[in-house]
Amino acid sequence: MGCCSGRCTLVFLCVLQLLAALERQIFDFLGYQWAPILANFLHIIIVILGLFGTVQYRPRYVVVYAVWTALWVGWNVFVICFYLDVAGLTKEMDIMTFNISLHRSWWREHGPGCVRREAPPPDPYSPHDLQGHAYISVTGCMVEFQYLEVMHSSFSILLALVGFVFACYVISVFTEDGDSCRY
Numbered sequence: 573m574g575c576c577s578g579r580c581t582l583v584f585l586c587v588l589q590l591l592a593a594l595e596r597q598i599f600d601f602l603g604y605q606w607a608p609i610l611a612n613f614l615h616i617i618i619v620i621l622g623l624f625g626t627v628q629y630r631p632r633y634v635v636v637y638a639v640w641t642a643l644w645v646g647w648n649v650f651v652i653c654f655y656l657d658v659a660g661l662t663k664e665m666d667i668m669t670f671n672i673s674l675h676r677s678w679w680r681e682h683g684p685g686c687v688r689r690e691a692p693p694p695d696p697y698s699p700h701d702l703q704g705h706a707y708i709s710v711t712g713c714m715v716e717f718q719y720l721e722v723m724h725s726s727f728s729i730l731l732a733l734v735g736f737v738f739a740c741y742v743i744s745v746f747t748e749d750g751d752s753c754r755y
Contacts (some may be wrong), residue, residue, distance in 0.1 A: 603678030
């Protein structure tokens, strides 16, 4: 196959998806976002599987990758709806942390241009749940955190859709090559 073949393009797309997922994984770890951490981990595993299938001419692995990209688009649409408060979802819900912590998106306090100020709780006799936590005010953000999260998910959707198209093409090429070799 030539250098500009669908196979080489799919390898390039898988590498881009891996880089985007690793970047996203880092920031989800910083924000203790457990649901996205698990989804990203699964995504990384399956993209590696798709990359392996593409390089080693294994159409079944590429099929798994193609099916996963459709699920990955669904996950990212959910994330977009979550951060834009669509369909009864709100970014104030604890869905992303499985209701086990008070953490939110890392970008909420550390976005570009954001100035973060901590203040202790006003009442030293506050309930046990709030002791040790500070009130945080964030001002001056150039881009609000929810839009950064939406941009991440939108970019992931774009890569997944293009990856799906090339995966389908590579699968058809692999199966045609396999059929012609049998006869």
